[in-house]
Amino acid sequence: MWRGGSNTRTCKRRFFSSPTRSRHHRPPYMLHSRGSQHLKAMAEVDHLAAERATARFDVEEMKVAWAGSRHAVHVADRMARLVASDPVFRKDNRTMLSRKELFKDTLRKAAHAWKRIVELRLTEEEADLLRQYVDQPGYVDLHWGMFVPAIKGQGTEEQQHKWLPLAYKFQIIGCYAQTELGHGSNVQGLETTATFDPKTDEFVIHSPTLTSSKWWPGGLGKASTHAVVYARLITEGKDYGIHGFIVQLRSLEDHSPLPGVTLGDIGGKFGSGAYNSMDNGVLRFDHVRIPRDQMLMRLSQVTREGKYVHSNVPKQLLYGTMVYVRQSIVADASKALSRAVCIAVRYSAVRKQFGSQDGGPETQVLNYKTQQSRLFPLLASAYAFRFVGDWLNWLYTDVTQKLEAKDFSTLQEAHACTAGLKAVTTSVTADAIEECRKLCGGHGYLNSSGLPELFAVYVPACTYEGDNVVLLLQLASGKQPVGTMAYMGKVQYLMQCKSAVSSAEDWLNPDAIQEAFEARALRMAVNCAQNISQAASQEEAAGFYERSPDLLEAAVAHIQLIIVTKFIEKVHQEIPGHGVKEQLQALCNVYALYILHKHLGDFLATGCITPRQGALANEQLGKLYAQVRPNAVALVDAFNYTDHYLGSVLGRYDGDVYPALYEEAWKDPLNETVVPEGYHEYLRPLIKQQQLKLSRL
Numbered sequence: 118m119w120r121g122g123s124n125t126r127t128c129k130r131r132f133f134s135s136p137t138r139s140r141h142h143r144p145p146y147m148l149h150s151r152g153s154q155h156l157k158a159m160a161e162v163d164h165l166a167a168e169r170a171t172a173r174f175d176v177e178e179m180k181v182a183w184a185g186s187r188h189a190v191h192v193a194d195r196m197a198r199l200v201a202s203d204p205v206f207r208k209d210n211r212t213m214l215s216r217k218e219l220f221k222d223t224l225r226k227a228a229h230a231w232k233r234i235v236e237l238r239l240t241e242e243e244a245d246l247l248r249q250y251v252d253q254p255g256y257v258d259l260h261w262g263m264f265v266p267a268i269k270g271q272g273t274e275e276q277q278h279k280w281l282p283l284a285y286k287f288q289i290i291g292c293y294a295q296t297e298l299g300h301g302s303n304v305q306g307l308e309t310t311a312t313f314d315p316k317t318d319e320f321v322i323h324s325p326t327l328t329s330s331k332w333w334p335g336g337l338g339k340a341s342t343h344a345v346v347y348a349r350l351i352t353e354g355k356d357y358g359i360h361g362f363i364v365q366l367r368s369l370e371d372h373s374p375l376p377g378v379t380l381g382d383i384g385g386k387f388g389s390g391a392y393n394s395m396d397n398g399v400l401r402f403d404h405v406r407i408p409r410d411q412m413l414m415r416l417s418q419v420t421r422e423g424k425y426v427h428s429n430v431p432k433q434l435l436y437g438t439m440v441y442v443r444q445s446i447v448a449d450a451s452k453a454l455s456r457a458v459c460i461a462v463r464y465s466a467v468r469k470q471f472g473s474q475d476g477g478p479e480t481q482v483l484n485y486k487t488q489q490s491r492l493f494p495l496l497a498s499a500y501a502f503r504f505v506g507d508w509l510n511w512l513y514t515d516v517t518q519k520l521e522a523k524d525f526s527t528l529q530e531a532h533a534c535t536a537g538l539k540a541v542t543t544s545v546t547a548d549a550i551e552e553c554r555k556l557c558g559g560h561g562y563l564n565s566s567g568l569p570e571l572f573a574v575y576v577p578a579c580t581y582e583g584d585n586v587v588l589l590l591q592l593a594s595g596k597q598p599v600g601t602m603a604y605m606g607k608v609q610y611l612m613q614c615k616s617a618v619s620s621a622e623d624w625l626n627p628d629a630i631q632e633a634f635e636a637r638a639l640r641m642a643v644n645c646a647q648n649i650s651q652a653a654s655q656e657e658a659a660g661f662y663e664r665s666p667d668l669l670e671a672a673v674a675h676i677q678l679i680i681v682t683k684f685i686e687k688v689h690q691e692i693p694g695h696g697v698k699e700q701l702q703a704l705c706n707v708y709a710l711y712i713l714h715k716h717l718g719d720f721l722a723t724g725c726i727t728p729r730q731g732a733l734a735n736e737q738l739g740k741l742y743a744q745v746r747p748n749a750v751a752l753v754d755a756f757n758y759t760d761h762y763l764g765s766v767l768g769r770y771d772g773d774v775y776p777a778l779y780e781e782a783w784k785d786p787l788n789e790t791v792v793p794e795g796y797h798e799y800l801r802p803l804i805k806q807q808q809l810k811l812s813r814l
């Protein structure tokens with residue numbers, strides 16, 4: 118896998134064997150080391166035991182609260198351990214693999230995962246979890262996550278009967294080909310055409326321009342045999358807009374592209390390892406013919422004669438797959454954020470800097486108030502996103518059931534909530550992973566900390582499934598106050614209410630928090646509406662355009678209100694386990710008061726609270742951090758992540774960070790040889806030249 122130079126000596130993880138260094142130059146740690154045996158012995162010590170002993174709640178019960186049920190803890194635990202104990206799923210070397218090696222490794226893992234799923238007869242729930250713990254983006258994510266849901270959501274029963282069994286058994290591999298080189302956000306602007314030919318009862322799929330090339334679909338580049346392709350439907354000379362079509366791309370015999378199909382990978386992406394395991398692809402069609410029955414016909418149909426028939430359902434149901442994926446992305450946000458926070462909390466408890474008195478131990482960096490004020494809001498956000506994700510999943514299931522019964526009343530609410538929550542949770546998580554890297558100091562920048570790869574793999578979530586700004590603007594279309602908008606019905610009260618908070622403790626009252634968040638969101642929305650009508654006396658669209666930055670902020674305020682509300686509702690439920698409810702209450706307050714503190718300008722500008730009340734909120738926040746401190750390590754233990762899934766030497770469960778960091782360094786391909794490749798070509802001549810010059814002086 119890694120190349121050694123022809124004129125260099127190979128060194129198998131040998132410590133400081135450079136011929137240019139004498140034993141006396143070795144750092145003190147090495148002088149006392151007894152090599153890897155010594156490292157292993159040290160690894161049995163739990164460096165975080167003292168932290169775990171200070172927890173004031175039942176961690177096992179918190180695991181249940183986090184996972185949703187005892188059954189969920191049990192299944193997740195089993196699947197995580199199954200993956201962690203299987204050498205094929207090893208991932209500690211992946212940032213050092215070339216793109217080709219990484220892609221092949223992804224194919225190998227996906228095939229092995231499927232083999233295990235079949236051998237062990239895993240349920241759908243177990244199989245999903247197993248794939249999650251394999252933790253390597255690949256074509257299977259799109260096959261199961263978008264191709265299958267698109268056929269389920271937009272295919273007729275007949276189409277589902279034909280295609281789903283093939284997909285379920287991997288007899289075909291599918292992807293979701295919507296985005297093009299020229300258009301992603303503006304779905305109605307896509308250019309690929311599907312023109313019906315009544316002579317042959319076929320659609321002709323064509324890419325008329327360079328910008329109509331499909332560009333980005335995951336799994337398309339190298340793995341997929343089929344795609345759901347979104348194209349403009351043209352029949353009887355009329356353009357009926359975007360519709361979905363199942364198109365075969367590659368031979369099922371030898372995987373070569375079918376006639377008229379040009380396709381490949383779009384190239385390397387941000388970061389080492391990370392999303393480069395995915396074959397995001399480019400695809401062009403040159404008059405490719407498919408049978409008429411490969412148009413997904415649940416929402417609209419084209420008859421044998423070429424008549425276009427639209428069923429009596431909202432045309433936005435075409436976007437249903439995106440709504441489904443957006444809600445699952447919110448759940449993913451809590452996973453990614455909790456991973457980063459788990460690493461940063463554990464490491465902050467291990468890491469010590471300054472503060473030693475009389476030669477005693479230095480201070481754990483977790484004890485610094487600044488560290489706490491940066492880290493604990495992220496810990497609270499991980500829990501907040503977890504619970505709002507559960508609620509969103511419930512909302513999505515509810516809407517889906519209503520749609521089955523032809524009740525479309527909650528469709529708009531589901532669209533707004535999934536779009537807004539996807540935007541806010543992914544943006545916060547992406548920033549938070551980077552903050553966790555900084556919270557881990559220099560070591561956070563090492564690949565072995567797990568944070569650079571987590572960041573690189575996560576940031577595209579701000580863009581895929583809808584750019585976050587574009588999605589937030591979807592919230593601002595001013596709908597009837599239903600569901601999560603219901604507070605807007607209290608407009609008269611909320612426009613003038615004054616917060617009754619008069620002490621820091623008053624901010625622990627959920628009603629005080631709820632009222633302040635509702636008033637802020639409503640007043641920002643009303644201000645926007647007024648400004649829009651003032652900005653454009655003739656055209657609302659012009660005012661909307663002019664005021665869109667304010668609309669974004671109002672949309673964020675509305676989404677933050679939803680997150681706070683759902684957290685408060687969660688804490689009001691019966692939650693078993695010693696101290697669990699109290700901890701969740703504290704985290705809920707941390708989340709809400711942190712948002713209040715961070716967006717204090719909004720709360721003050723809209724007159725929801727006074728500067729004094731803002732200061733009291735901050736005072737209470739400081740007290741809450743002190744309350745969280747002794748529980749911090751146990752609160753991240755409750756995520757129940759294996760060391761394999763975390764993939765971080767800094768976030769190890771046992772906290773034995775330094776030997777692990779030290780050992781990890783020697784695995785780098787650069788350390789395979791003592792004298793580096795290139796020494797004879799570039800270093801030696803340089804040094805010799807200088808020596809020659811000096812000797813001439």
Ligand SMILES: CCCCCCCCCCCCC/C=C/C(=O)SCCNC(=O)CCNC(=O)[C@H](O)C(C)(C)COP(=O)(O)OP(=O)(O)OC[C@H]1O[C@@H](n2cnc3c(N)ncnc32)[C@H](O)[C@@H]1OP(=O)(O)O
Nearest residue numbers: 254258295301302303304305433436453532581582583594
């Ligand atoms: C821990 C580590 C994790 C690692 C994880 C690794 C694995 C992860 C795998 C993830 C894989 C990701 C794969 C990514 C896939 C993709 O990105 S697929 C492509 C996604 N593309 C988009 O999201 C495009 C975004 N654009 C849109 O959604 C729409 O074009 C738009 C912005 C919503 C605009 O729609 P449009 O029809 O042009 O017009 P409008 O006029 O704005 O809307 C018309 C009305 O329709 C309503 N509406 C819009 N969308 C929906 C919807 N989805 N559902 C219901 N209703 C909708 C809209 O509100 C308007 O309503 P009215 O105002 O009442 O008319």
Ligand SMILES: Cc1cc2nc3c(=O)[nH]c(=O)nc-3n(C[C@H](O)[C@H](O)[C@H](O)COP(=O)(O)OP(=O)(O)OC[C@H]3O[C@@H](n4cnc5c(N)ncnc54)[C@H](O)[C@@H]3O)c2cc1C
Nearest residue numbers: 293294295296300301302333334335577580581582583586
């Ligand atoms: C890793 C990854 C995986 C992907 N996987 C798939 C896949 O499997 N299948 C698929 O079909 N697609 C996929 N995509 C494509 C993805 O869905 C699009 O990139 C995404 O929807 C954003 O669209 P865009 O690229 O056209 O961005 P653009 O719309 O061009 O965005 C560029 C900038 O313009 C701004 N902007 C755009 N419109 C507006 C507006 N109306 N108002 C204000 N600002 C605006 C945006 O905020 C952004 O700042 C993937 C993308 C990535 C990065």
